Amino acid sequence: MNDWQRKSPLDWETYVNKLVKVVAVEKHEYEGWVLTVDPVSATIVLATFPEHEKGSLSFVMGHAVQKVEILREGDGDTKQRLACILAPQESHAYSPEELEERKNALKTWLETNHIPVGEQGELGRTLSVAGVLSIEPPYGPEQCSSANEIILARVQGLLQRFLQQQR
Numbered sequence: 001m002n003d004w005q006r007k008s009p010l011d012w013e014t015y016v017n018k019l020v021k022v023v024a025v026e027k028h029e030y031e032g033w034v035l036t037v038d039p040v041s042a043t044i045v046l047a048t049f050p051e052h053e054k055g056s057l058s059f060v061m062g063h064a065v066q067k068v069e070i071l072r073e074g075d076g077d078t079k080q081r082l083a084c085i086l087a088p089q090e091s092h093a094y095s096p097e098e099l100e101e102r103k104n105a106l107k108t109w110l111e112t113n114h115i116p117v118g119e120q121g122e123l124g125r126t127l128s129v130a131g132v133l134s135i136e137p138p139y140g141p142e143q144c145s146s147a148n149e150i151i152l153a154r155v156q157g158l159l160q161r162f163l164q165q166q167r
Helices: 009-013 076-085 096-112 149-166
Strands: 018-024 029-037 044-048 056-060 065-073 117-120 126-129 133-135
Touching (some): 009 029, 018 044, 029 076, 096 126, 096 149
Antiparallel strands (some): 018 029, 044 056, 126 133
């Protein structure tokens, strides 16, 4: 276990929102803004914001860290950009009527395409596809869940195409 891994989460927290240079094994160097440090593995999550490009994340595994040097404190703008990286995108709020409309349109489309679908749950809000996949409101690909990854991927693909046709 190296010095970095021996630090406590409170120690690691002092690096968050700061520009750092990380020296890792085999003289690899990484530079970026510390988004977070995983408290179990001591892995550092670094964010970079190249000009005119999307930001990117890098992960430096805790066991590989040899030295971490703080280069600069983050200002308010930097802290805001870092906070937005993992924040969920704005989601559309649907009224109960819109949700019911979306559910019925999807159910009809699945039935038209000979895919067995039913409603389940107390209020019938969840769609059950062939008894192996469920779709929760608001009935998008992200709301699909199944233990079978192949079926999950295929139904999510179908659902994505269905939603594109609706636009």
